[in-house]
Amino acid sequence: MSDTDNDSEVAADGTGIVAPDDETPTWRERKERTEGLSRLTYEYFERARREDQDLRIESDYVERDVLAFPTWPHEMVRNLALTSFFVGMILFLASALPPHIGAPANSTQTPAVILPDWYLYWSFGLLKLGPLNPELSLLGGTKLVSDRAYGVVANIIVVGFISIVPFLNKGAARRPVEQPFWAALGAGGVVFAATISTLAVKNLVPMDTHLLFDLAFLLPIVTACLSYAVLKSMREGYMFELNRRYYRLRPPK
Amino acid sequence: MADEFAKGFTILISAGLAWMTLAGWYNTPSFEGTQLLAPNPTSGLTVYTQVGLVVKEAMLWFAILGFLTFVVVIPIARKLRDAYAGTPEIPE
Secondary structure, eight states: OOGGGSOSSOOTTTTTTSOOOTTSOOHHHHHHOOSHHHHHHHHHHHHHHHHHHHHHHHOOOOOOOOSSOOIIIIIHHHHHHHHHHHHHHHHHHHHHSOOOOOOOOOTTSOOSSOOOOGGGHHHHHHTTOGGGSOEEGGGTSEESSOHHHHHHHHHHHHHHHHHHHHHHOOOOOSSGGGOHHHHHHHHHHHHHHHHHHHHHTGGGSSSOHHHHHHHHHHHHHHHHHHHHHHHHHHHTTOOHHHHHHHHSOOOOO | OHHHHHHHHHHHHHHHHHHHHHHHHHSOSOSSSOOSOSOOOOSSOOHHHHHHHHHHHHHHHHHHHHHHIIIIIHHHHHHHHHHHHTOOSSOO
16 A cells, blocks of 8 residues: 555645655746746646556555566466557457469569669668759869768768667657756657658659759758747756656665 | 546547448559558449448548547547536646
């Protein structure tokens, strides 16, 4: 049972579970968060804490000071349920909607459309950055590297940046609102992956090619700026220390 | 609120899967052409096909209306009820 076992009155200010200290916001501080998105964020986490507390109080689960749930039955039941779902889904789809099997490939004929698998479109799109390859007036208007080599270098740069990111940010944030900059960078990166993949198949997209090229680079920036603005304003209503302490795993006694 | 969302989501994916399966049977003339959204077959209808087309339509509307009912209508009704009763958003 929880610590508030003896109290019939439910403490809604978060002090029922987390002991009040200097970091616990006063009721006046909570009331001050009255503006739009930050107020909404604040209310959301307050409600989440409250629901969590009510569930703990209603529950007859004996709370022990353990660091995790036992493998059997807790973890295994969940894993078996998930495994059964996916195996069942595979069996159902394979029997009810069997996949189309096309004609065998003709090795003597070049296909009309040459494309990699869809998950490699982003790399294919990075090969089509010719318009970004600068023509240097020093060299008399010629390009320093060919468009093909430029695309390969673009692949190296993008892959290199992605592999550097884990060293720049260790991933301490539990939710995007805690680190708006990195969340915005991630959102922009996801959109860039989508737009650069669309650029790879630009002849199949019913849109002006130049507009598509511009959007491929503008949309990620717009997305990143919007995400940053939204998350930054949410951050004002997010009680960082309180939520971090509340959701932290309790150490064993 | 989370329970209501789970109910609506379950309805959406279950009925959606049934709709997708039936549409794959009756409204997908070929793999290369229109998938799932092709017009209904008009000739050579067996009883099974006719029943399947009706069930397909019913599943589509069940997915849409069931999801909206549990995710939009019921939460709004509860909000309104709480608002008229004067219950505060966050318990004081």
